[in-house]
Amino acid sequence: MLRKVLYIDLTKRESWVEERQGLFDQWMGGTGVGIKLLSEECPTGADPLSPEAPIILSIGPLNGVFPVATKAVATFKSPLTGELGESYAGGRLHLAMRFAGHEAIVIRGKAELPSYISINDAEVKIKDATSIWGIEAQTTGMILREREPGVGRRSIIRIGPAGEAQVRYAGVVVDTYRHFGRLGLGATFGSKNLKALAISGTETAEIPDARRYREVYNRLYSTAVQTDVMEKYHDIGTSVNISVLNWLKGLPTKNFQLSSFIDAEKISGEMFADNYLFRRLSCAGCPIGCVHIAALKSAFSPHHEFEVRKVSYDYEPIYSLGSNLGVNTAEGVLRLIDVCERMGLDVMSAGVVLSWATEAYERDLITPQETLGLPLQWNNVDGYIKALENIVKAPNEFYAALAKGVDYASARFGGQEFAMALGGNEVSGYHTGPASIVGQLVGVRHSHLDNAGYSIDQKAAKKQLDPEKMVDEIIKEDNSRGVFNSLVGCLFARGVYTEENIIDALGAVGITKTKEDLQTLGESIFEEKYKFKTREGFDLTRVRVPRRLFETVSTLGKVTPETVEEMLRLYRKKRGWS
Amino acid sequence: MGDAIAEKAKAEAKPRKRRRLKVAHPERCIGCLGCMFACSRIHTGQASLQDSAIKVVTQGGIEGDFRVVVCRGCENPPCVRACAAGALERKPDGSVVFHKDLCKACGKCEEACLVGAISLGKEGKPIKCMHCGACVDFCPHGVLQLEEVPA
Structure with a gap:
């Protein structure tokens, strides 16, 4: 090593x-x-x-x-x-x-x-x-x-x-x-x-025990390709979730005013796969190939002259730039993703910033004077493209504020109750219930992937989970993901890397760890991150939850502020924080 | 004794074949590099891209098409002809074996192979595909096949 x-x-x-x-x-x-x-x-x-x-x-x-x-x-x-x-x-x-x-x-x-x-x-x-x-x-x-x-x-x-x-x-x-x-x-x-x-580089990774290496490799490889632990990523890809969450009433729509989208079918993973997908790619070292690339072909003259843009898509960009903006064509979504790619913008934050701006425009909190005459309206793809370009160019105070994120923009122009950020980070595409909200609030980077609260909610939809059980699950994921992210594995493959498999794989490269070691490591990493967060001013007792999350029905029905407060209290208690 | 002679005759009567690696469906490649890792892992026990005899080359980055480079097992192999030291030897069945001890690391074999199937390892000696098929099992999309061809 x-x-x-x-x-x-x-x-x-x-x-x-x-x-x-x-x-x-x-x-x-x-x-x-x-x-x-x-x-x-x-x-x-x-x-x-x-x-x-x-x-x-x-x-x-x-x-x-x-x-x-x-x-x-x-x-x-x-x-x-x-x-x-x-x-x-x-x-x-x-x-x-x-x-x-x-x-x-x-x-x-x-x-x-x-x-x-x-x-x-x-x-x-x-x-x-x-x-x-x-x-x-x-x-x-x-x-x-x-x-x-x-x-x-x-x-x-x-x-x-x-x-x-x-x-x-x-x-x-x-x-x-x-x-x-x-x-x-x-x-x-x-x-x-x-x-x-x-x-x-041209180096070789030296492996101490080649035989053991091959044996563990084969086991992990066949788990990845031959069993169903990664099934979801083989075929439609993450965007399969558009239909699933729409059905579950967990698909954020028009800035979380709704949790299902009437046109979900038109921007579903199936729609993309059947009509736009032309290629799948993989990250080096992964046999799955979940990177879905769409070909967006559009005519630029009446003489059969076309431009073809190759755009990668996933669930999150389709939520943030699709249902969340009321965009009801796959083409519209792809054009917006493409602009974010060219500019180098995070698609999730960009979509949530635009959805707040659209609602603020609708409610006259901002006027054409701020938008420079641009009508920010649901499904107005051309308008959104211009707005994205303006966010980068910052021609006035309004667009400069949008460039600082939805918390900043709403503090300046109003509409904080529908400014969809948790912990300062624009939210991900899940209105599944309290675990998703609490998970993003407490998560080290305020991401849905910190502890997969959305998945805990979905589990709770099938069998009753009380708030305490949900908090336990969040803490378990917080810690175990710290270990997995130290390896650094793809979270889609977390099913392949069971604790036993992690120990075996580490053993093959000469690192001896026990289950207890890994658990301690996970906790220590989490603590170290919170030390940094606290040092830099993060305070879990003062987090803001946009009221919208309590108004719109979720997969688990309406979430109450009391449930979220109770879960945060339990979380702090279980973490040993007073 | 008689049995042995009969066996030998039988073996000679059977048409001689060798195994050869083939890029059957290059357009199905997803760029996972699983074949390259398989080659180095199985032959050297290490994880390396450099030590792989098979190569997946990008053309214009991940946006472009992949080119899968493998030894074609030529009838009249230019790598063998280029090797003055006799380190690359063509066997009667058509396979090419590499005698590492004879190799002078001159690099002529690499130059001779137009498809680029030979690369030089750390000592400047060629990494030569043996057509073992180890990579085939680690291609998730059936890009690679091991075929039998007349010797």
């Missing part, structure tokens, strides 16, 4: 490697190492967009070695929430980091001029990017591919104009179709004058 940290200082234009065996021994890798390095590197109260706020990229001991361990994690101080920023991306970054020999990369400072980082094995260069500043994320990738080595084994991560403009929910595009989407890593890149990072 490598156990090294690469430090890059953009201000000083220096880089060096430090052996940090102890760090990896104690915190495993991925998110464990990420939070530890962030706590070390980031001064208390640092402005997230200042040179002193670092970016940490890290992978874990199974990446590049075992199947479906296909993610890398970015840890930073979020410019959106002002506290813990944590985002995961698939693609090839995990692999490129592994074979370049860097399990963790710390990026400090700020480059004087627009720059990009080029890493090829041990060679690290900070290169001029002034000529590509302002270029869309996709095109940036095309240009750097011509310049950088490592075809077929490299990763190129880059920002678009949104990151450069420091839109607080700008993302980083990873290998064209994957993203560090959430919590504004793109803005952090932009604040550092960092356009991109290209990485490739």
Whole structure:
């Protein structure tokens, strides 16, 4: 195992490697190492967009070695929430980091001029990017591919104009179709004058016991491909959930005014798969191929001249830019996703910001004067495209406010009761019940993936779960995901990595852990994250829940503020917080 | 004794065949690189892309089509002709074996193979596909097949 940290200082234009065996021994890798390095590197109260706020990229001991361990994690101080920023991306970054020999990369400072980082094995260069500043994320990738080595084994991560403009929910595009989407890593890149990072390597991951390695590999591989633990991702993909949640009354529609969409069928996963899907791809090391790519073909002249855009889609973007905006055509959804891809915006936050703006416009909280004459109305795809472009360009105070997220915009213009953020992060596409709300409130990064509250709600729809049981499940997921995200596995494959399989896989790469060790690690990682969050001002007793979540019927019926309060009280008690 | 002779005659009468790896459906590739990892894992016991004899190459990034590069098992292999040291040897059945100890790491075999099926490992010596088919089992979409061809 490598156990090294690469430090890059953009201000000083220096880089060096430090052996940090102890760090990896104690915190495993991925998110464990990420939070530890962030706590070390980031001064208390640092402005997230200042040179002193670092970016940490890290992978874990199974990446590049075992199947479906296909993610890398970015840890930073979020410019959106002002506290813990944590985002995961698939693609090839995990692999490129592994074979370049860097399990963790710390990026400090700020480059004087627009720059990009080029890493090829041990060679690290900070290169001029002034000529590509302002270029869309996709095109940036095309240009750097011509310049950088490592075809077929490299990763190129880059920002678009949104990151450069420091839109607080700008993302980083990873290998064209994957993203560090959430919590504004793109803005952090932009604040550092960092356009991109290209990485490739030729190292080998040394395995101590080849026989055991093959044996465990085969077991995990066949679990992934031959059993039904990943069935959902094989076929329609995550977007299969549009129909499911619509039926369950859990599909947020028109800014959560409704929990089912009358036109859900027109933007369902089945509709996309039957009419637009042209290709499926996989992250390196995963046999599933859940990355669904749609071909959006549109005529640009009456003479049979077409432009074809290749757009990746999933459940969340279809919710946020589809049902949530009342957009009732697959084409409309794809066009909106495409704009977010080009600009380098997080699709989820972008959709929720627009849905708040649409409702605020409807209620005359904002007027054409603010929108610069743009009618922000449900299903107005052309209008939304213009609005997204304006968010990046910020031509007036209104669009500049939208660029700071829905909490900020609603504090300025009103309508907080329907500003759909929890913990400062625009909400995900589940109005399933109290566990989803509480899960996102307490989650370390205020994401549905912190503890899958939406899934606990759905379980509760089948068999009665009292609030205490729900809280127990949330805590269990909080902790176990800390371990899995240290490896760094794909959460879609969490069914493959049972506790026993994790122990066996770690054993094969020479890391001995017991069940108890893993449980302790999960708890410690969670605590370390909360230490950082609290240090940076997060206070669970003062979280805001938009009233809308109590007004609109969910999968589990109407959620009451009392239930949420009771669950938060139980959560704090069980965590030992007074 | 008589049995042995009969067996030998029978073996000679049977048409001789060899196994050859074939990229049957390159357009079905999803870019998981499972074949490359299988090759290095099964032959070296390590996880490596460099040590794989099979390669999945992107053209224009993940947006473009994948090119799956495998040894074609040529009838008249240019890699063998390029090897002055005799380290690459064509057997009567048509298979090519690599004698590592004879290899001078000159890299001529790599240059000779137009499809790019030979790459050089850490010591500058070729990584040569043995047509064992280990990768076939780890291709989730049936891109690869092991076929039998006349020797």
